[in-house]
Amino acid sequence: xxxxxxxxxxxxxxxxxxxxxxxxxxxxxxxxxxxxxxxxxxxxxxxxxxxxxxxxxxxxxxxxxxxxxxxxxxxxxxxxxxxxxxxxxxxxxxxxxxxxxxxxxxxxxxxxxxxxxxxxxxxxxxxxxxxxxxxxxxxxxxxxxxxxxxxxxxxxxxxxxxxxxxxxxxxxxxxxxxxxxxxxxxxxxxxxxxxxxxxxxxxxxxxxxxxxxxxxxxxxxxxxxxxxxxxxxxxxxxxxxxxxxxxxxxxxxxxxxxxxxxxxxxxxxxxxxxxxxxxxxxxxxxxxxxxxxxxxxxxxxxxxxxxxxxxxxxxxxxxxxxxx
Numbered sequence: 001x002x003x004x005x006x007x008x009x010x011x012x013x014x015x016x017x018x019x020x021x022x023x024x025x026x027x028x029x030x031x032x033x034x035x036x037x038x039x040x041x042x043x044x045x046x047x048x049x050x051x052x053x054x055x056x057x058x059x060x061x062x063x064x065x066x067x068x069x070x071x072x073x074x075x076x077x078x079x080x081x082x083x084x085x086x087x088x089x090x091x092x093x094x095x096x097x098x099x100x101x102x103x104x105x106x107x108x109x110x111x112x113x114x115x116x117x118x119x120x121x122x123x124x125x126x127x128x129x130x131x132x133x134x135x136x137x138x139x140x141x142x143x144x145x146x147x148x149x150x151x152x153x154x155x156x157x158x159x160x161x162x163x164x165x166x167x168x169x170x171x172x173x174x175x176x177x178x179x180x181x182x183x184x185x186x187x188x189x190x191x192x193x194x195x196x197x198x199x200x201x202x203x204x205x206x207x208x209x210x211x212x213x214x215x216x217x218x219x220x221x222x223x224x225x226x227x228x229x230x231x232x233x234x235x236x237x238x239x240x241x242x243x244x245x246x247x248x249x250x251x252x253x254x255x256x257x258x259x260x261x262x263x264x265x266x267x268x269x270x271x272x273x274x275x276x277x278x279x280x281x282x283x284x285x286x287x288x289x290x291x292x293x294x295x296x297x298x299x300x301x302x303x304x305x306x307x308x309x310x311x312x313x314x315x316x317x318x319x320x321x322x323x324x
Contacts, residue, residue, distance in 0.1 A: 097152050100125050102159025104185045109150045112177035116149040119220050119250060123274045124156055127248060130270055130281065132160075135289055136216060136246055139163045143216035144240060146198050151178035151191075153218045158187045166210060167193040168201050198231065202238040213242035219249040228255065236263040243285040251278055260294035271296040 097109040097118055119127075131137055137157065142164045145154030154165035165187075167178045178193040194201065194208050198221075201208065217240065221231060228251060235247060247266060251258065253273060258280040260268035266282035269290055273279075280297075283290045 097121070097150055099152075099156055099159050099185070101128065102156065102161070104155075104159045104187075107159075107185055109152055109155065109181045110177055110184070111150055112171065112173040114171055114173045116174065117222055118149050118152055120274070120277065123250070123277050123279065124153065126272065126274060127153075127279060128156060128160060130272070130279075131157075131216070131246070133289075134246065134269075137161050138215075141215040142166065142212075143218065144168070144214040145218045145220075146201070147219065147221045148178050148193065149174055149220070151181050151193070153220060154178075154191065155181055155185055155187065157216065158190055159185070162216065163190065165191040166214070167191065168196055168198060169193070170195065170197050199234060202234045202240060205238075205240055210240075213245060214240055215245055217241060217245065217247045219247065221250070223252045223254075228258075232258075232262050232266070236265045241284050244287065244290075245284045246290070247282045247284075249280045249282070251280060252276055253278055257297055260292075260297035267292045268294055268297045 095111060095116075095118060097111070098121070099105055099107045099109070100121060128137070137160045139161055141162050143154055143157045143162050144166050145151060145157075146168045148154060148167035148169045151165075151167050154167050158165050167175070169175055169178070172195050175193040175195045178191075179188075182188050182191045182193075194210075196208065198219075201210075205211070217235065219231065219235065221228075228249075232249065235241065241247060246269070249258070253276050255278075258268070258271065258278075262282065265284060267284070267286055268280065269283045269286060269292060270281035271278065271293075272281075283292070286292055
């Protein structure tokens with residue numbers, strides 16, 4: 001009972017004096033005057049003086065406190081794009097990527113010192129679950145990882161028994177990161193990286209001493225920096241794919257729905273959505289267990305795929321009208 005009173009008395013004393021318990025509360029304790037204006041934002045801003053706190057650099061913070069704010073648009077048009085491959089900002093923490101399954105499960109992958117947008121871990125796990133069901137993870141198969149970044153997709157395939165992997169990226173820093181990740185996972189003899197654009201690699205793979213067809217092709221481009229029509233037509237007419245090849249393309253939900261058949265060569269097998277990300281899986285002359293599912297490439301009326309695609313088209317039309 002004596003211990004309980006010794007712990008209770010200081011708390012009662014603090015409540016009576018209304019004193020904060022920690023340095024953080026002393027910093028954030030300010031006088032709050034609620035003013036519900038019609039504009040939605042208080043006209044007066046809260047000022048916090050940090051000079052009185054020891055060990056904290058003196059500065060004056062202006063904290064606007066929003067009461068009711070108008071809702072932002074769902075997909076605002078970015079003023080600056082083409083950031084893929086550029087040096088990353090120092091204040092942005094690099095994404096942490098790990099191998100999800102296989103022989104090197106849990107191995108951490110290094111990131112290049114440039115901006116990338118890697119495939120999310122849950123999407124990568126779902127992709128390889130589909131490939132396992134399709135029996136596409138075999139030692140005699142090869143995978144082509146285009147827009148490799150860190151090489152997470154290709155290294156995941158190597159970890160899950162795919163024989164060899166070829167990585168392609170236009171950034172030299174990304175190619176260096178791929179080679180380092182291959183060395184970390186001890187896959188240096190089973191993978192190689194080439195610094196090239198996808199157009200040059202698809203049109204003339206012999207220049208890079210790459211021959212034959214690939215059973216798996218992964219396309220994970222930066223959403224805002226690639227023309228998907230040109231990308232899909234390039235891979236559909238390339239000599240890098242043949243009968244039995246599977247092409248995986250990652251695209252945003254704002255694009256709508258990819259067609260079930262592309263240039264009479266790529267046949268839609270799967271089309272799965274994971275948040276904003278959509279995975280389209282195509283096959284060349286698919287045979288069992290690869291079954292065509294064109295119904296997955298048809299957005300239902302009123303679905304979010306159609307609504308968001310219509311919204312993006314409307315925003316693009318408005319932007320073109322303003323520019324003209």
